[in-house]
Amino acid sequence: xxxxxxxxxxxxxxxxxxxxxxxxxxxxxxxxxxxxxxxxxxxxxxxxxxxxxxxxxxxxxxxxxxxxxxxxxxxxxxxxxxxxxxxxxxxxxxxxxxxxxxxxxxxxxxxxx
Amino acid sequence: xxxxxxxxxxxxxxxxxxxxxxxxxxxxxxxxxxxxxxxxxxxxxxxxxxxxxxxxxxxxxxxxxxxxxxxxxxxxxxxxxxxxxxxxxxxxxxxxxxxxxxxxxxxxxxxxx
Numbered sequence: 001x002x003x004x005x006x007x008x009x010x011x012x013x014x015x016x017x018x019x020x021x022x023x024x025x026x027x028x029x030x031x032x033x034x035x036x037x038x039x040x041x042x043x044x045x046x047x048x049x050x051x052x053x054x055x056x057x058x059x060x061x062x063x064x065x066x067x068x069x070x071x072x073x074x075x076x077x078x079x080x081x082x083x084x085x086x087x088x089x090x091x092x093x094x095x096x097x098x099x100x101x102x103x104x105x106x107x108x109x110x111x112x113x
Numbered sequence: 114x115x116x117x118x119x120x121x122x123x124x125x126x127x128x129x130x131x132x133x134x135x136x137x138x139x140x141x142x143x144x145x146x147x148x149x150x151x152x153x154x155x156x157x158x159x160x161x162x163x164x165x166x167x168x169x170x171x172x173x174x175x176x177x178x179x180x181x182x183x184x185x186x187x188x189x190x191x192x193x194x195x196x197x198x199x200x201x202x203x204x205x206x207x208x209x210x211x212x213x214x215x216x217x218x219x220x221x222x223x224x225x226x
Binding site: 004006031033035040041042043044045048055056059091093098099101102103104105106107109 | 217
């Protein structure tokens with residue numbers, strides 16, 4: 001039973017380019033969460049999605065960031081016009097129920113040069 | 114005051130020692146409490162998941178929650194060098210039927226052979 005799968009593991013983008021991060025939840029999980037981890041800081045919640053719905057995006061910057069979880073396929077976190085401050089590790093987690101334990105993927109490490 | 118406080122360490126102990134890791138929090142609405150282990154450049158791995166106050170044991174790990182004091186602990190018995198990692202506490206409240214996690218910054222644990 002595969003865990004939460006994220007790809008790519010490492011992503012390098014130049015300032016102004018777009019970054020697309022993908023996340024496939026664990027089998028049977030329909031709740032997906034994205035978190036960001038900056039150096040010397042803890043994991044910060046960004047967005048919570050269920051299939052085809054954004055439930056809570058209160059932690060996601062209003063501009064340049066968007067997320068989706070389509071009926072078919074992985075969840076996507078999209079960052080447009082990346083800046084150096086977007087460099088971080090981005091983690092996806094999934095859970096089976098709304099209040100269930102969340103299991104994390106290995107993360108995507110985004111570097112903006 | 115931060116919502117979740119956790120001593121960053123590092124905490125250095127010899128192999129075989131009992132380790133105590135702690136977090137305090139300020140939001141009395143938190144009901145679900147988790148401990149994650151994160152190795153360097155890896156994703157967080159769920160160790161313990163508890164609801165409300167009380168103790169939970171799993172192998173060498175024991176989690177304690179004291180909601181009256183807003184204090185949670187993770188004890189590791191017979192610590193091993195392979196336990197060397199950063200330990201993250203996380204907690205959530207249920208709002209509108211779902212929950213998202215608030216993390217401490219993590220405590221780095223070093224177990225020497």
